[in-house]
Amino acid sequence: MDHQAAFRTLAADAFAMLQSGEQLTLYLRGEESSFIRFNQGKVRQAGEVRQTVLTLRLIRDRRQAAMEIGLSGDLANDRDAVAQAVASLRPVLPALPEDPQLELGPAAVLTERRPARHPSAEAILTELLEAGAGLDLVGILATGPMWTGMCSSVGHDYWSENSAFNLDWCAYCGGEGSSLAVKCNLAGEVWDPEALREKIRFVRTQLALLARPARVVPPGSYRTWFEPAAVGELLWLLNGLEGFSVRATRTATSPLLQLHQGCRTFSPKVSLWDDASAGVAPRFDEEGFLRPDSLLLLDQGRPAELLVSSRSAREFGVAANGAAVDECAPSLLLAGGGVASKDILLRLNTGILVSNLWYLNLSDRNSARVTGMTRFASFWVENGEIVCPIAAMRLDDSAYNLLGDALEDLGEGPEVQLSTDTYFRRSNQGVTAPGALVSAVTYTL
Numbered sequence: 001m002d003h004q005a006a007f008r009t010l011a012a013d014a015f016a017m018l019q020s021g022e023q024l025t026l027y028l029r030g031e032e033s034s035f036i037r038f039n040q041g042k043v044r045q046a047g048e049v050r051q052t053v054l055t056l057r058l059i060r061d062r063r064q065a066a067m068e069i070g071l072s073g074d075l076a077n078d079r080d081a082v083a084q085a086v087a088s089l090r091p092v093l094p095a096l097p098e099d100p101q102l103e104l105g106p107a108a109v110l111t112e113r114r115p116a117r118h119p120s121a122e123a124i125l126t127e128l129l130e131a132g133a134g135l136d137l138v139g140i141l142a143t144g145p146m147w148t149g150m151c152s153s154v155g156h157d158y159w160s161e162n163s164a165f166n167l168d169w170c171a172y173c174g175g176e177g178s179s180l181a182v183k184c185n186l187a188g189e190v191w192d193p194e195a196l197r198e199k200i201r202f203v204r205t206q207l208a209l210l211a212r213p214a215r216v217v218p219p220g221s222y223r224t225w226f227e228p229a230a231v232g233e234l235l236w237l238l239n240g241l242e243g244f245s246v247r248a249t250r251t252a253t254s255p256l257l258q259l260h261q262g263c264r265t266f267s268p269k270v271s272l273w274d275d276a277s278a279g280v281a282p283r284f285d286e287e288g289f290l291r292p293d294s295l296l297l298l299d300q301g302r303p304a305e306l307l308v309s310s311r312s313a314r315e316f317g318v319a320a321n322g323a324a325v326d327e328c329a330p331s332l333l334l335a336g337g338g339v340a341s342k343d344i345l346l347r348l349n350t351g352i353l354v355s356n357l358w359y360l361n362l363s364d365r366n367s368a369r370v371t372g373m374t375r376f377a378s379f380w381v382e383n384g385e386i387v388c389p390i391a392a393m394r395l396d397d398s399a400y401n402l403l404g405d406a407l408e409d410l411g412e413g414p415e416v417q418l419s420t421d422t423y424f425r426r427s428n429q430g431v432t433a434p435g436a437l438v439s440a441v442t443y444t445l
Contacts, residue, residue: 003030003052003147004111004159006075011151014056014082018153023059024086025104025156027286028052028149030071033426034121036141038169041129046121048144051425055286056082058089062098065089101311105289105320107155112283116163118143118191124165127193131200132171135207138181139169142420146428148282158290160282164189164428166418167196170376171203173210180389182206183356183376185229187418187430189280206355206377212388215380217443219393223351224441225344225381226402228415231433233357234370235272235332238399239431241362244274244297245327246306250316255368256399259303264400266301267407271335273297274307279331280418281428284322285310291322297329301404332431337410339437346384347409347437353379353386357395368399371444397442411435 011026018024030052037045052071057064067085071078118124121143129137143165150158165188170181182203186196226234242248243256258264274295276283283291287310296304307323308316324330339347352374360372374393379386398404411434419427 001073003161004149006078007149007151007159008157009075010054010078010082013079014086015153017083017086019090021060022090023104023153025057025059025150025152025286025288027055027057028071028147029425030148031144031146031426033142033144033146035422036121036125038125038129038140039138041132041135041137043125049426053425054082056085056089057286058086058093059102060093062100062102063093063096064099064102065092065096101314103310103314103320104152104154104287105156105285105310105322107152107288108290109157110284110290111159112161113159114162114189116145117189118163118165121165124167124191127196128167128169128200131197132203135200135203136172137169138172139167140420141168142166142422142426146280146426148284148428150284150286150288152288156288158282158284158288160284162189162280164280164418165191166420168420171207173207180210181376182210183229185417188416209379209386210377210389214389214391215387216391217352217380217393219444221440221442223348224438225348225351225353226357226436226438227353227355228411228433228435229356229417230354231334231436232415232417232431233360233372234399234402235334235431235433237360237362237370238368239328239332241365242327243368244307244329245312245323246308246316246318247312247327249306250312253365255362255365256303257366258368258400260306264404266298266400266404268300269337269407269410270298270301270403271296273333274329275331275333275432278333278416278432279428279430281330285324289320289322295321295329330429332433334410334414334431334433336412336414336434339409339411339435341411341413344411344435344437345381345386348381349384350382352390352393352441352443353381354395363396364398369396370399370402371396393443394445395441396444402436402438402441406439406441408437408439410437
C-alpha cells in the first residue's frame, strides 16, 4: 500500500470541505511493526502492530481545535472519518480563546524514503539465537517500517518513511532466577551480522567475569569508564528534562541553566548535535517547521544553539528551528574521542567500569547533579584488568564534572541506541554516543 498517496487523497478531500477563513493541518503517524519476545533463548511471543493515527487541527481567527482519530486503511471509511472529524471540530472553534502563539511554518514540500536495509524480524532473531546458543537470552526485537506525514491547506506537503530494527536483550548468569546479567542493544537501519557476533563474544566474556564473587566497593570517588549505554542514559536525561530548550532556559528551569548563562562549561571534548541523519525521526513537526539537517547544541563544551519550537519562537521573539513542543532533541549525536575499544581497560587502569545506569534522575537541578544506580555488568578494574563484578552502587555527581572537569576522553566509536519505548506507538527517537573516561566520579553508597 502506498501510504503517502492515501494520505494525500485524504488531505485533498478534507481541504475541499473547508469553509471561508478556515485552515486545516493533518499530521499522520503510522507503523507496521513486528515484535518478538524471547526468554531462556527461546521465542515466547510474536506479533505485529499495524496502526495509523491522524491528528486534525482546524484553525480560524487564531483559534484552533484538534482531534486524533485512528485510520482503518480502507480509503472510503477513512474519508468518512475525516469528514466527521472536521464537522465535529467546526462548532467548537467559536467557544475557544484566541491562541497568541499559533503559527505555521513556511509552506514547503519534502519527501524522504529510506528503504529497509535489514532482514526480517525472524531472520534477525534466528541469527541471534544461533550465535548465542547455550546462553540464557531474554529480550525483545522490534522492527518494521514507520512513516510520518504532514499536510496543510496552506501548502505543506511533508513525508518521512523508514525502517529500523531494535534488538534489546540480556544474557543472565547462573541459570534461572539469577539477577546478574549482561545487557546489550543493537539498533539502526543497516544490519551488520559481524556486529551481532561481536556483541555475543563480548557477552560470553562478561558472563565469565560475572561468575566471580562480587566486591562491595565503599562509597567514595573513583576513576570510571562509562560504556556508551551509560553515557546515552545521561544525555537522554539532560535532554528529556529540557536541558537544551529555549523555553526552559528563558524561564530558568533548565538543568543546564549555569551552562547557558556562561557560568559553567563542559569539557572541550564534548560536541553534541541534534543530527537528523543519526536517527529515524522525521525532519518536520506538526506545525510545518522543518528541522535543520544538523543543529549544534554544544560546541567543544560551550553552548551553541537552543531548541526552539514555534510556540516558544512567538513567545520569546526568536526564530523557530523545527523543535517539537517539548523542545527535546529526537536524534542526539555526541562526537567520539580518542579511546579505542582495545585500550579501554588500560586507559582506565584502576577503577570502576559501568556498563549502564538505572533510575537516573536529578538530585539537584540547579547544579545539574545526577543520581542513579549502576546496573548489569559493572566491574572493579585493577592495573588494566577486570578483577570482579561490583555490588550495585549509587552515583551522585554533577554533569559538569562527568562531562566537564573530570572528563579525560571519549570512546572513538559512538554507538546507536534507539529508544525502546512503545507507549501508544514505537518511538523514533534515539541517541548516538561513545563511552566516556572520567577521572573521578562520586559514589554515595
